[in-house]
Amino acid sequence: MSTLLQLFFSFLQVGLFSVGGGYAAIPLIQNQVVEVHGLMTLAEFTDLITIAEMTPGPISINSATFVGMRLAGIPGVLLCTLGCIIPSFFICLTLAHFYYKYRSFQGVQTVLSALRPAVVALIASAGLSILMLGLFPNGFSMGLSGIHMVEGVIFLGALFLLRRYKLNAITVIFGSGVVGTAAYLLLGLL
Amino acid sequence: MKRTEKRAAVLWQLFKATFLLSAFTFGGGFVIVSLMKKKFVEELGWLEEDEMLDVTAIAQSSPGPIPINASVILGYRMAGIPGTLAAILGTSLPPMIILSVISLFYAQFRSNPVIALALQVMRAGVAAVIFDVVINLAKNVVKTRRPLYVALMAGAFTANVVLGVSASVLILVCLAVGLADVALQVRSSEKARQEVRA
Known part of the structure; x- marks a missing residue:
């Protein structure tokens, strides 16, 4: 499988399984990027987390962009971020629909x-x-x-x-x- | 014509607001949510305060980054699926641009003392914004005059700060309390009805 697709599916899993915000996503990203696919060393990953925390924006989007850019340039950035966002999009859209339908009860x-x-x-x-x-x-x-x-x-x-x-x-x-x-x-x- | 113009204006406002919030917030999901509360509830008057808190609870309990989750729901509320897309784009573009640039020369970025200092002092400003929002929110919880809600707030704060209980667990516990509360209300209203009949 090409690196681009690997990245996309890795961050799709990060988006799907990180419940509870940025810090919950860190071990998932580490597992995908360092352990499963060996796309980065642990030292590089530590740098990534330091920078993702120092800079504005959600930690998982920051990490997705950083990993994507270093491994596959702009297409990498787009695919990693998209992977991270797609689960949120479908799940929260569904929840929003039900929330606005039933919240007046x-x-x-x-x-x-x-x-x-x-x-x-x-x-x-x-x-x-x-x-x-x-x-x-x-x-x-x-x-x-x-x-x-x-x-x-x-x-x-x-x-x-x-x-x-x-x-x-x-x-x-x-x-x-x-x-x-x-x-x-x-x-x-x- | 007028309607499409108005819709375009809402989409543009959504994009602009989420873009700016995302470009200037660091420190996790609840930070951006308190900025969203200030912007969408206090400044633009688009949402009720209670609604913003509900959106936060949903965003926190769903998988994925909290700011993205909140953007999906807020965008949907304001302008349907196009609104969701505008808000997602606004929230994800700044980190994509900033991190793409930084990843190209991150060694210099990490060791630059002035950048590190600016990011450090900005935390004080971010903290002030969150405290400002929290003061308003806490006041309103107290104003409900229900001891249960004040106790839930104090209990959740202590459990999170002192005992390190996670946000997801706290939301689940409060969900259970809420369900129990509904069950009790249903039972007492049935009882009242029976007494009236008797």
Whole structure:
């Protein structure tokens, strides 16, 4: 089987079997790309995950693009990403159809109401882990003294601007990057 | 004519919004979902807040990348299958472009200190956006005045952060609680009906 088809079917499986988001997909991608097909070494794969985490976008799409590009150029990118997306497309389209058909039913509403608090908690938990990574990039091992003040100030400033002036999210994220980098360079901390 | 124009405008908005969100979010599915909530619920007013939370629960429970799953559902809601395609394209193009470029010279990218620094400080901004969204969401859970929902929220948060219980397990548990709640409501309304008859 050609590499292109192999890649497509590998990422189709990643898309189909990774339930629960990006981190659930990592072992699946590793299994397909490193162990089953030997398309990458483990060291290359580790680099890939580092970069996929550093850059914006879903980890599995990032990995699909990276693997596809390195092994088969642009056609590789397209096929890997497509493989990753196709299962989502069919499964979620079906679920969306049923959700919008039945969501006004009283019983369905009651069940969904019990799910919503959990979703809020999970979003809060994701926010907390990003905040910890931002404030303590070297881990929490040194305790509170390891805190990065610049990031702390940016977090509080950004939260204030969001609450008070309802600023747009992209502006806040991009602004944090620019202001934070400038602050580090000006303070000579880099 | 006017209708097709309006439809084209919705598709373009969908594409633009998902493209920008995807280009600037890092850190997993729930991050992009909180940005989608801010954009589609608070800024554009396209969706109800409850609806966005339901979409999140469905996206999380289905296989595949959460941002893609959420895009499929939101796109379908706004403009049917063309909407789904516009939203998928918007969500997947930025990582495809960014990672294609990076894969060509990833050694330099990984070791560049200014890039690493910018990505690191942006996390503080991302965290602020998520906290902003969470404050609004949590307020509304408290406003339901049902102790059950507040307890589910606090319990799920503690279980996830302290005990490391996975998101899928938590959603399944809450699904079970919801089903039990329905069963109890049905039973108590039947009882009330019988009492009225008696």
